[in-house]
Amino acid sequence: MSSPIRVTVWNEFIHERQNKVVQAIYPEGIHATIAKALSAAGDVLVRTATQDQPEHGLTDEVLEQTDVLIWWGHKGHEGVEDAVVEKVHRKVLAGMGLIALHSAHFSKIFRRLMGTNCSLKWRVADEKERLWNLEPSHPIAAGIGDYFELPHEEMYGERFDIPTPETLVFMGWFEGGEVFRSGCCWHRGHGRIFYFQPGHESYPTYHDANVQRIILNAVRWAVPRVNIPFACPQAKPLELIKK
Amino acid sequence: MSSPIRVTVWNEFIHERQNKVVQAIYPEGIHATIAKALSAAGDVLVRTATQDQPEHGLTDEVLEQTDVLIWWGHKGHEGVEDAVVEKVHRKVLAGMGLIALHSAHFSKIFRRLMGTNCSLKWRVADEKERLWNLEPSHPIAAGIGDYFELPHEEMYGERFDIPTPETLVFMGWFEGGEVFRSGCCWHRGHGRIFYFQPGHESYPTYHDANVQRIILNAVRWAVPRVNIPFACPQAKPLELIKK
Amino acid sequence: MSSPIRVTVWNEFIHERQNKVVQAIYPEGIHATIAKALSAAGDVLVRTATQDQPEHGLTDEVLEQTDVLIWWGHKGHEGVEDAVVEKVHRKVLAGMGLIALHSAHFSKIFRRLMGTNCSLKWRVADEKERLWNLEPSHPIAAGIGDYFELPHEEMYGERFDIPTPETLVFMGWFEGGEVFRSGCCWHRGHGRIFYFQPGHESYPTYHDANVQRIILNAVRWAVPRVNIPFACPQAKPLELIKK
Amino acid sequence: MSSPIRVTVWNEFIHERQNKVVQAIYPEGIHATIAKALSAAGDVLVRTATQDQPEHGLTDEVLEQTDVLIWWGHKGHEGVEDAVVEKVHRKVLAGMGLIALHSAHFSKIFRRLMGTNCSLKWRVADEKERLWNLEPSHPIAAGIGDYFELPHEEMYGERFDIPTPETLVFMGWFEGGEVFRSGCCWHRGHGRIFYFQPGHESYPTYHDANVQRIILNAVRWAVPRVNIPFACPQAKPLELIKK
Numbered sequence: 022m023s024s025p026i027r028v029t030v031w032n033e034f035i036h037e038r039q040n041k042v043v044q045a046i047y048p049e050g051i052h053a054t055i056a057k058a059l060s061a062a063g064d065v066l067v068r069t070a071t072q073d074q075p076e077h078g079l080t081d082e083v084l085e086q087t088d089v090l091i092w093w094g095h096k097g098h099e100g101v102e103d104a105v106v107e108k109v110h111r112k113v114l115a116g117m118g119l120i121a122l123h124s125a126h127f128s129k130i131f132r133r134l135m136g137t138n139c140s141l142k143w144r145v146a147d148e149k150e151r152l153w154n155l156e157p158s159h160p161i162a163a164g165i166g167d168y169f170e171l172p173h174e175e176m177y178g179e180r181f182d183i184p185t186p187e188t189l190v191f192m193g194w195f196e197g198g199e200v201f202r203s204g205c206c207w208h209r210g211h212g213r214i215f216y217f218q219p220g221h222e223s224y225p226t227y228h229d230a231n232v233q234r235i236i237l238n239a240v241r242w243a244v245p246r247v248n249i250p251f252a253c254p255q256a257k258p259l260e261l262i263k264k
Numbered sequence: 265m266s267s268p269i270r271v272t273v274w275n276e277f278i279h280e281r282q283n284k285v286v287q288a289i290y291p292e293g294i295h296a297t298i299a300k301a302l303s304a305a306g307d308v309l310v311r312t313a314t315q316d317q318p319e320h321g322l323t324d325e326v327l328e329q330t331d332v333l334i335w336w337g338h339k340g341h342e343g344v345e346d347a348v349v350e351k352v353h354r355k356v357l358a359g360m361g362l363i364a365l366h367s368a369h370f371s372k373i374f375r376r377l378m379g380t381n382c383s384l385k386w387r388v389a390d391e392k393e394r395l396w397n398l399e400p401s402h403p404i405a406a407g408i409g410d411y412f413e414l415p416h417e418e419m420y421g422e423r424f425d426i427p428t429p430e431t432l433v434f435m436g437w438f439e440g441g442e443v444f445r446s447g448c449c450w451h452r453g454h455g456r457i458f459y460f461q462p463g464h465e466s467y468p469t470y471h472d473a474n475v476q477r478i479i480l481n482a483v484r485w486a487v488p489r490v491n492i493p494f495a496c497p498q499a500k501p502l503e504l505i506k507k
Numbered sequence: 508m509s510s511p512i513r514v515t516v517w518n519e520f521i522h523e524r525q526n527k528v529v530q531a532i533y534p535e536g537i538h539a540t541i542a543k544a545l546s547a548a549g550d551v552l553v554r555t556a557t558q559d560q561p562e563h564g565l566t567d568e569v570l571e572q573t574d575v576l577i578w579w580g581h582k583g584h585e586g587v588e589d590a591v592v593e594k595v596h597r598k599v600l601a602g603m604g605l606i607a608l609h610s611a612h613f614s615k616i617f618r619r620l621m622g623t624n625c626s627l628k629w630r631v632a633d634e635k636e637r638l639w640n641l642e643p644s645h646p647i648a649a650g651i652g653d654y655f656e657l658p659h660e661e662m663y664g665e666r667f668d669i670p671t672p673e674t675l676v677f678m679g680w681f682e683g684g685e686v687f688r689s690g691c692c693w694h695r696g697h698g699r700i701f702y703f704q705p706g707h708e709s710y711p712t713y714h715d716a717n718v719q720r721i722i723l724n725a726v727r728w729a730v731p732r733v734n735i736p737f738a739c740p741q742a743k744p745l746e747l748i749k750k
Numbered sequence: 751m752s753s754p755i756r757v758t759v760w761n762e763f764i765h766e767r768q769n770k771v772v773q774a775i776y777p778e779g780i781h782a783t784i785a786k787a788l789s790a791a792g793d794v795l796v797r798t799a800t801q802d803q804p805e806h807g808l809t810d811e812v813l814e815q816t817d818v819l820i821w822w823g824h825k826g827h828e829g830v831e832d833a834v835v836e837k838v839h840r841k842v843l844a845g846m847g848l849i850a851l852h853s854a855h856f857s858k859i860f861r862r863l864m865g866t867n868c869s870l871k872w873r874v875a876d877e878k879e880r881l882w883n884l885e886p887s888h889p890i891a892a893g894i895g896d897y898f899e900l901p902h903e904e905m906y907g908e909r910f911d912i913p914t915p916e917t918l919v920f921m922g923w924f925e926g927g928e929v930f931r932s933g934c935c936w937h938r939g940h941g942r943i944f945y946f947q948p949g950h951e952s953y954p955t956y957h958d959a960n961v962q963r964i965i966l967n968a969v970r971w972a973v974p975r976v977n978i979p980f981a982c983p984q985a986k987p988l989e990l991i992k993k
Contacts (some may be wrong), residue, residue, distance in 0.1 A: 061457030158940035211887035258440030656789030684988030
């Protein structure tokens, strides 16, 4: 039997402490809900980390023991220390998986990996989203039907300022009239990155079975295949160079 | 008649002042050689900027008047101020073209746009490079044959740690046994980026007619189509949202 | 002044002769409406061809004089001769541009170039489509706003079975709840291909100013840069091979 | 324990019967050598099929029991029946994996899936090839070092007329001066496709440990995730359409 996938679910954990609506939905925090869902899978070993912890809970030791990092942030983006972002960035390029959720589109780590603004249109209006499954053969879409619906989600609309996704797995249709590239895959360095749009804090999105299944699928997809640190070596010639 | 393309050729301009070999090849600097070649085209209006100038010669005024920025750096990467990099980054995402030459693979601006290490293998051994033209229909390959050769070039070898290029125009074959993705295109934000590998300071690469032609082609390809500043607007619904 | 772009607008021209509703919208055929709009641009020289003509109007002479071929077909797909498809295919691979409109997703030529089924969901229900502009810096989006609307269009919905587009310029939102990759670019061989979804025969889509602008933009984008016929040459070595 | 991957190794099996040099290297045929290597892996159940068999050995029953099809062809391309190609094509689009080896670049099935000429430069001159590993984190590169060498291989050189690979895993350096995209991945429909360049019949390439490892890796990568037959359904609206 193969060893379990070691996942760290990172959450800024701010809204849940300040806002009663959010607290009612996620009494122990968004990270706890996601962690619980992943733990039930059997092949995932989950820990959590939050922004208020020393080094935001992402010490060298924790990162060394992390195969896939899940990131939820919103209000606290600017407060995330550059040194921690730098370490996470290096780790992704070496092979660690990263799953950026919802408002993490504006997190320092996601923007650094993308190299773009990662801006978008937005609106909180209790509207319906329908997510279309464009790639049923992709591992992240395993078990997901032709589409699924979220009765209420924050609208995120195009143009989403990202590098063209290598794979566009899900596309969102919004009741208010917009569309969005809601599930996107990239490789950066030796690491795999998945961005997944649903998850506004005031809606019970992370309790949704399809959303939980997709995050679990993404964890399995993003598991590191290698761990290759940075190097830029001078190389001896392999063939004779004529003088 | 359309207005000329406004190009700024940026060079750290260090090797040419410190090293007699380089000085002999580029007495007025690599930027001057490139600028002269581009000026001869007729449709390009060129200025130059160097690292030792205030704001590295990239003031707001200069950037506002720049359609395409060409970048050559090597020894001075770390000395480039973050504030200038930030401005250039924003400008590229808004639409400005960027051509990163040779050792600019490790420049702050290129790494920020790529989001990866941009590392590679390297060797200076007076060896031959042959650049193969993979996309003869691409505007950057206009007028370039099936391949062309540089009698001496620094070896840059794979793995080049970059996001998969959207278009791979040139691939390098090195006498010493390596290969390299030598001409690569990306879009980031609304801007176009071309990386071109030849150009070691101790070889007369920028005097080569094929190299000059490719840089000119890249300038024409990278010209901005829009100028769209950063925005992340809250959007009113376009359709009625049911309550 | 550069010479005009030579466009051939090909139409099966069946619905317009059989159906009074379609006839009322396109009395001289869809091809005539498109041709008239393109002709007004000044830099385009347009001819038309229809399925009932000898060789479907696509003789060697016509193809030799065609820079960009626009294709509208629906009921007559199976009746298009394989020999003509073969010739058009070869011409695209050599450099000719191809713009496949609406139900041409199922044309022999488009399927041959894509290598996939090109299947989709569909519905004719007089519903609204809103097309979102994902790449305002792309030449095909020149002059198009953030989005535009068609009051009535046939619904084409995902999953659209195509190779992942190299550039996804437009994404469609449908009133009935679906999304669609409505404007897609690919390169095949040395030719450029644009698929554009709007254009059901019973709606006045090709009279729409945005649609006309996009087709004109696509023509300019798809213009051939080269004309390179098929070859698979045995090549002499460029370097000494050790024995 | 999961069920084994069912692989069919298809070979035209012509050179081995006509040419003593080839016979000496592959006395039971290229297919037998590949099948033996795959069988040793433990998780693969292999059968073989050859062109001279009824339906080329690819009956409905065989295809139904095939997860991944490996294809080696050269002299017999034109003799492969279109009806068989059509069936294989449909099966790949529904989810079956396909691994096209060496001269299969010109097979009917590969060309149909690519939509391009799949032409290239070539030369048989007993020269060395070095294959560079561009994506060490890709499953197909598992266990492969920075590069590996084949003392003698047929030269295949650019431009290789293929759609831009979604992932370029290996790049070949040839002693005679050329380069080649030697290991390329695509998705078409719901199926995965890998093209792998080494394997000229007069060299013992399929006895090489790295080559065998890569083919095994590709089999595991290409295993179907779904089996979705062709459909182009009329769809009921999911939302109310205003009249």
